[in-house]
Amino acid sequence: MIELTVPWETNIPKDHTIKVNKYYELTNELTRNRFVVDLYAVEVGARGITAKSLYNLLKDLGLSRTHINAFLEGISKAALVGSYQIWLGRERSLDSGGERITRVK
Numbered sequence: 001m002i003e004l005t006v007p008w009e010t011n012i013p014k015d016h017t018i019k020v021n022k023y024y025e026l027t028n029e030l031t032r033n034r035f036v037v038d039l040y041a042v043e044v045g046a047r048g049i050t051a052k053s054l055y056n057l058l059k060d061l062g063l064s065r066t067h068i069n070a071f072l073e074g075i076s077k078a079a080l081v082g083s084y085q086i087w088l089g090r091e092r093s094l095d096s097g098g099e100r101i102t103r104v105k
Contacts, residue, residue, distance in 0.1 A: 001027070002040045002057065006079055009045040016041050016053060046083045048076040 003023060007015040019041035030037045038060075043051040050072045058068045 001037060002042060005041070005043045006046055006082070007043060009047060009049045012043045012045060012049075012051050016043055016051070044075055044079045046079060048080040048083075050076055 001023065003019045005015045005019055020039065023039050023041070027037045027039050040053065040057045040060075042054040042057050044054060045051070054072065054075070055068060058071055063071065
């Protein structure tokens with residue numbers, strides 16, 4: 001089971017703990033029912049910092065160091081692009097029906 005979170009970098013340890021605790025009962029119940037469960041709560045910071053948890057997941061999946069590094073670079077860039085797109089959308093108003101509001105200079 002993989003749970004991805006994209007928090008601010010200052011919240012990564014806190015958010016990791018929250019996610020592990022959130023799925024604790026579910027993973028225990030599945031284990032009691034004889035399922036093999038591995039929980040990976042992984043975090044990629046909103047500004048592109050990748051947490052050790054993501055590296056551990058990729059390593060456990062059997063990726064080589066070269067592939068892990070390439071994946072981490074790509075996911076870091078994707079997080080940055082996504083955060084930037086959210087930042088650009090900050091000027092949208094709920095009252096405008098989603099249309100972009102431009103500032104008059």
